[in-house]
Amino acid sequence: DAGITQSPRYKITETGRQVTLMCHQTWSHSYMFWYRQDLGHGLRLIYYSAAADITDKGEVPDGYVVSRSKTENFPLTLESATRSQTSVYFCASSEYVGVMNEQFFGPGTRLTVL
């Protein structure tokens, strides 16, 4: 009963480096989401995906890239990390969207960009 997992749980990197955060879910949920959590902002949607090979931007997509070649995986890449991307990143999934939608969250990745 793994549910939704994220790796790494903690990451420290330097400005300008590429970083990839992994998200894996075992439920075969169609929809997956990436959020960042910052003090005073709650959670903000970065990208989401409705199915394999279908992705779209959320509220704060700049500086991030996603892919979804398999239903169960939804990696988030910071192509050239900046200090403003220091945050806690949460991946989430849901079986469908619409009435009675519920999203399930992973444990989060704490990223520090020096």
Added chain:
Amino acid sequence: AQSVSQHNHHVILSEAASLELGCNYSYGGTVNLFWYVQYPGQHLQLLLKYFSGDPLVKGIKGFEAEFIKSKFSFNLRKPSVQWSDTAEYFCAVIPMDSSYKLIFGSGTRLLVRP
């Protein structure tokens, strides 16, 4: 723009005190409403949700919330808090014309003193 407001950013209570956390949203149509809790160092967990029907919703761990449509509010309550309720609480809304987008409030940090 659609938004969710949590007016209390920090709340400090003693054990056995009653709790009420405010949540207001700015969308006029049909919404799904959620309260999530994040215990220290853990991921978000769903406390309760409202989709339709009885506006008084009961969740886990003795929490409840009341949806008041005329006030665009979904306040969280608990009659007697425990030290273990120390956590951050997030209100979230899905407007039905944007059915996949969970819009989060900025969160309320609750500290319960033993």
